[in-house]
C-alpha cells in the first residue's frame with residue numbers, strides 16, 4: 487500500500503512585515519538584498535520582535551483546519567548551516583512537552599476521505615539561492631536575502647494519502663481555503679511549496695523536497711512510487727533519504743540522507759518570550775473568519791438549487807463568488823451561475839485577467855435577462871461578454887453596437903436555411919438518412935447569422951424542411 491504525507495509551506499503574503507523585523511513581507515518587488523536589516527540578517531546584537539498579526543493569521547489557519555489551538559506558544563531555534571540561512575538557525579516551532587505550535591490535530595475532508603493535519607507551525611522563510619544556468623554545472627551561485635524572515639506557515643499532514651491524485655485534490659482544497667481566509671495568495675510564485683514523503687508496503691520513507699508547483703509534485707510522487715516499486719520487485723531495500731525533483735530530467739535524485747530531529751539541535755528561542763493566545767483572541771478570530779467554502783457551496787445548492795459541481799467552482803473562487811453573490815436575484819441565480827461557469831470562466835481564467843476584467847454583476851444579470859427574454863442567443867451573449875470585459879460598456883449598448891439582437895423571425899431564418907440547403911446538398915441527404923447529423927446544418931445557419939439565429943426555431947424549421 488502506498489502512503490503519502492505532506493509538509494506544505496505557505497507564506498502569509500497578506501502581512502505587511504516580516505516575522506521578526508519591519509522589513510516588507512512582500513519581498514518580490516525589491517532588488518536583490520534590498521529588503522534586509524540587522525535582524526533578518528542575524529547580525530550580532532540584533533533582537534527579533536514577533537509580528538503579532540502573523541500569530542493571528544497562523545491561528546486563523548489552525549482554526550479553519552479544525553485544529554486544537556493552545557493557550558500559549560513558544561518558538562525554537564532549528565540549527566543548520568546553509569548559505570540561504572544568514573543566522574545559521576531558523577526560528578520555528580516544535581511540538582514537544584505538550585502542544586506548543588499554533589495548532590495540531592486538525593483535519594480536511596477530501597471526497598470521502600479524512601486527511602489528518604498533524605501540526606501547524608509558524609516559522610520564518612530562509613533567503614533564496616539562485617544558480618546561474620543549470621544547478622549541476624554552474625560555477626556561480628547567488629544569494630538573495632530579501633525573503634529571509636518572511637512569515638511562513640508549515641502544515642504537516644499524516645501519511646493519509648494513497649495516491650498522487652488525492653494529494654492534488656487536497657492541495658486544491660487547501661489553497662482555496664487559505665485564499666478564502668484572506669491570509670495568503672497561493673497563486674504567487676513561490677508562495678506555496680510542498681514536500682512529499684512516500685513509502686510503499688511499509689518500507690522506508692523517502693522525502694521529496696521543496697517542489698514549487700502542485701503539478702510537479704504530482705509528477706514527482708508518481709515517479710517516486712514507480713521507482714520504489716521497481717526496487718522492491720528486485721528485493722532491493724529502499725533507503726531512507728531525501729531526494730529532490732529534477733524538473734529538467736523529470737526524475738527524483740538523491741540529495742542527502744535524511745536528517746533526524748536531533749541533528750538540528752533544537753532549543754528554545756530565548757529572545758522571544760512565550761506568546762499567550764487567550765480565549766478572546768480566538769473568539770475574535772473565529773467571528774471575523776469569512777464564510778467557509780464548503781458552507782458557501784451548501785448555501786448555493788440549498789438556496790438556489792444549483793448543481794453541486796457548479797456551486798463548487800463558484801464557491802471555491804473569491805472572484806467568481808463575489809460576482810455571483812452581487813449578481814443574483816432569486817429568479818435568475820441558476821442562470822447567472824451557469825453563465826459564470828460556462829462562459830465567464832473561459833475568458834477570465836487567471837488572477838491577472840480577473841483583475842483587469844471590467845465585467846460587473848450588473849452586466850451578468852442583464853445578459854441573463856437578455857438571453858431569457860430571447861433578445862439574444864447564448865452565442866451572442868458570449869460575443870458580448872468578450873467586449874464587455876474589455877470596455878466595461880453597458881450591456882444594452884454593446885448588444886446594439888455589435889448588432890447582436892436575436893433573429894427569431896421565421897421567414898428570415900427560413901431564407902437562410904434555403905441558402906444552406908443549396909450549398910450543402912450532401913449534408914441534407916445525410917440528415918435525411920441519419921437525423922443525428924442535423925446539427926451540422928444548424929451550425930451552418932449559426933455561422934451565417936454570426937450566432938444570432940434562435941437555435942430552437944432554427945432546428946424546428948430545418949426539421950420541417952427535411953420532411954418536405
Ligand SMILES: [Zn+2]
Nearest residue numbers: 507509523526
Ligand atoms: Zn529585516
